[in-house]
Amino acid sequence: MFFDFMIALLIGVLAGCITGLIPGIHVNLISMILISVSGYLLGITDVVSLCVFIIAMSVTHTFLDSIPSIFLGAPDADMALGVLPGHRLLLEGKGYEAVKLTVIGSLLALIATLLLIPFMIPFVPRIYSFVQPYIGYILIFVVAYMILKEKKFSKIAWSSFVFFISGVLGIIVLGWNNLNQPLLPMLSGLFGISALVTSLSGDTKIPEQKITESIEVGLFDKVKAISAAVFSGSLTGIMPGLGAAQAAIIAMQIVGDIGVYAFMILLGGINTVNFTFSLVTFFTLGKARNGAVVAILEIIKEISLSQLLVFLFAALVAGCVAALLALFFARVFSNLIVKVNYRRLVVGIISFITLMVFYFSGIVGLLILVTSTAVGIIPGLLRVKRSHAMGCLLLPVILFFVL
Amino acid sequence: MKEKTLLRIAIIGALVGIFLLYVISGSIKLDETSIGRIEEEDIGNDVKVKGMVKDVFNSEKLSIVTISQPEDLKVLLFDNVSIDEGDYIEVIGEVEEYKGEREVIGNRVRMIG
Known part of the structure; x- marks a missing residue:
């Protein structure tokens, strides 16, 4: 059994490298393919x-998905908010450091979550039944707080506009029948391509990437970031309809301004915690909160405590290995990215994303990509926070709970 | 955080995790059971049994394989299987009771001879 686990873990880590590094290839896709061949x-x-494979792949994905987000401007939902600060760091020659910050967040938040899980397990059913009726209202409060923080009336008005227009876009896209990978064009447009297109307007050149220890984050900010990641990641790991993207919004309101570096640590931690805690939700409530756990549910209807422990220890091993791999790949990307002309690189990335969107989602996907890009450019022009464009995921979830 | 510190945490975490996996894998390893030893309290639990295939019935969505040890046990598989009488197989599945008889809902079947 131990040998089987280790083989499954290693293959899962390799699969997670592929899903994490290539935009558009998601854990859910591989999980569903696995289900279709599970009989064999x-x-x-x-x-x-088999479950260990899925878990290792998913955890590894959460460590590596910051790399395409930072270096290519192509995020998945978990890293959507990380594109702009990550890209800024890239343009300061600190792309490697940006990835390292997210790896710190992922690894420390994973270890903190694993240490806290024994104490949290008894409370999960109670938290779920207490919070679940109010989750829509909690999100409305979070969104209202986020918008009103802009202070100036004109900025509040424009923030609301960005939130609602992206929210309407999200409702349309997520409700579209027979559309493959709807999040890819929507999030790439809102957070990825829009940022890249904006950067093309200046005379931008990616500077030499430094592999140094130049970034220091204060202990207090690190603790704040990890704590917020554990809190919001685990809360959204319990609640239906909420994922790492919503967790990031909640966490941002809790911690306030912790600076770009601690924010990258926070973002890195959230998606890892969100996935890890969804295993606890599966154990205590028998419910799946993401595609990977849905796949696990197809294979194994319920899990025992020993099996949960296997999954959590596998997550720890996979996370530690993924941390090392993420730093390795970040070095590779740092060395490669300066060898190309920035404008050509951006055009290449936009073309690559466009091709991926067309491959997965067809002409409709391209239409969504263009529309999302247009919406994504608006916050920068109006000088309001790009995070309001998370309305694309928040508004559909709020309406789901409230209506 | 210095990169060396991060590397140390990652390596120690991986080693601790591997050790814990090794320890826990022993407790969930399924030992082989003989058919005669499957009791009422095993209903709902997973078992691993080996035996010679005595009979195979294949329908569109279900296969019923009778294995013999020499006691007989029916194994239900929700997939058509290419197993013949006389094959020696290993089955892992959940014990159920149907019309007073114990049978196993097979999750995994492996040919061993």
């Missing part, structure tokens, strides 16, 4: 090892 695979291995 169960002749070779056991159900727990």
Whole structure:
């Protein structure tokens, strides 16, 4: 069994590298493919090892998905808010450092979550039944707080406009029938391509990337970032309809201004915690909160405490290995990215994303990409926070709970 | 945080995790059970049994395989399987009771001879 687990873990980590580094290839896609061939695979291995593969892949993904977000401007939902600060750091020659910050967040938040889980397990059903009826209203409060923080009336008005227009876009896109990978064009347009297109307007050149220890984050800010990541990541890991993207918004309101570096640590931690805690939700409530756990649910209807421990220890090992791999790949990307002309690189990335969108989502995907890019450019021009464009995910969830 | 510190945390975490996985994997390893030893309290639990295939019935969505040890046990598989009488197989599945008889809902079947 141990040997089976280790093989499954290593293959899962490799799969997670692929899903994490390539925009558009998501953990859910691989998980669903796995389900379709699980009958055959169960002749070779056991159900727990298959689940270990999915978990290792998912955890690794959460460590590596910052790399395309920072270096290519192509985020998934978890890292959407990290594109702009990550890109800024890239343009300061600190792309590697930006990835390192997210890795610090992911690893420390993972370890903190694993240490806290034994104490949190008894409370999960109670938290769920207490919070669940009010989750829509909690999100409305968070959004209102986020918008009113802009202070000036004109900025509040424009922030509301950005929130609602992206919210309407999200409702349309997520409600579209038979659309593959709807998040890819929407989030790439809102947070990725819009930022890249804006950067093309200046005479931008990616400077030499420094592999140094130049970034220091104060202990207090680190603790704040990790604590907020554990809190919001685990809360959204319990609640239906909420993911790492919503957790990031909640966490941002809790911690306030912690600076760009601690914010990258926070973002790195959230998606790792969100996934890890969804395993606890599966154990205590029998409910799946993301595509990977849905796949696990297909393979194994419920899990015992020993199996939960296997999954959590596998997450720890996968996370630690993924941390090392993320730093390795970040070095590779740092060395490669300066060898190309920035304008050509951006055009290349935009073309790549466009091709991926067309491959997965067709002409409709391209239309969504263009529209999302247009919406995504607005916050920069109006000088309001780009995070209001998370309305694309928040508004549909709020309406789901409230209506 | 210095990169060396991050590397140390990652390496120690990985080693601790591997050790814990090794320890816990022993407790969830399924030992082989003989058919005669499957009791009422095993209903709902997973078991691993080996035996010679005595009979195979394949329908569109279900296969019923009777294995013999020499005691007989019916194994239900929700997939058509290419197993023949006389094959020696290992089955992992959940014990259920149907019309007073114990049977196993197979999750995994492996040919061993």
